[in-house]
């Protein structure tokens with residue numbers, strides 16, 4: 001039988017043995033390692049990282065992407081992505097330590113995110129990270145105080161690079177919970193406040209105003225919103241240049257969307273289109289473009305395998321009750337997110353039935369798919385929840401005292417376990433009576 005693409009644009013194929021990823025049978029993997037199980041196509045991650053790096057090189061040789069570590073934080077993924085020349089965009093001290101543990105050089109780390117603590121800022125300074133994306137006046141105070149208390153001892157004569165994160169008050173036209181560019185969100189600085197801070201930074205002998213940053217949200221498919229934000233950033237950056245700021249880069253954040261439904265594939269902008277929209281932020285050709293992609297690098301590489309525990313017909317619906325839920329994949333509960341779901345089993349006919357695919361956690365919001373068209377499902381069948389590489393495992397929890405699942409990476413058609421399933425007793429080993 002000739003394999004057919006089931007989710008076009010990815011490395012999934014289907015034949016008489018069922019669904020495979022990058023030539024590896026997902027049924028075999030589920031038998032060998034159990035379920036729930038995260039599986040990633042590392043070749044796909046490498047390809048995406050490399051494609052974006054190439055697109056950025058059309059702007060300038062030193063324009064660069066910084067991968068948003070929060071999307072998929074596994075050390076092996078960070079190492080792979082860093083080997084393609086991407087730096088890391090982190091939002092916590094933990095992510096700084098994690099990136100360093102993956103072998104990323106400190107100067108290739110940019111620290112984004114609101115409410116950076118004194119301890120996190122001190123960690124960033126002593127590690128020598130590349131840039132702090134500043135989100136509030138308090139962060140500048142903390143930076144200056146930390147530098148003073150460390151007496152500059154860890155950084156020698158080097159200065160600290162900072163970028164000001166602007167809130168452009170632009171609607172990313174995405175889900176409200178991942179829309180970050182509007183003035184009523186907690187993110188960034190108004191241009192007026194940012195200008196006051198710019199003057200303070202310029203007056204400091206220890207800080208260098210190296211950039212401007214902006215991130216208007218995630219899962220953005222309409223580049224018009226990026227262009228709108230980019231124009232405002234350019235205006236602000238031009239004002240900073242007039243102030244004499246030694247700007248070296250504009251960081252237009254992450255946010256490029258992916259296709260969660262096969263029908264969305266034609267709507268997803270290419271990396272080159274994204275770069276061309278974002279580069280409208282550059283006030284002149286000497287300034288590099290930085291991006292902070294997460295989802296667009298890793299989302300479509302990942303699949304979550306889950307076993308059907310029970311099939312139940314309610315008064316109004318049929319339910320496929322599976323062994324993965326909001327603990328393994330929070331996105332449906334958190335954002336009503338859609339994930340395409342397929343049976344991993346060999347298909348014997350084309351007839352389907354509608355099921356709500358729901359998990360075992362005691363919350364009504366523990367669901368994975370509503371009205372999913374699937375072949376007749378029986379207990380023991382394996383289902384594939386697609387496009388879960390981003391914000392999947394990194395959001396997994398131990399709610400209901402559930403262990404987090406194992407993870408498998410496929411590279412050059414060879415699967416390897418990159419994380420064992422958690423051991424149950426480790427969940428209470430730091431608890432005391």
Ligand SMILES: Cc1ncc(COP(=O)(O)O)c(C=O)c1O
Nearest residue numbers: 068215218254255292293294295
């Ligand atoms: C500051 C910042 N940069 C980058 C990202 C990555 O976004 P995405 O995964 O949509 O590319 C995020 C995600 O929320 C973010 O908050």
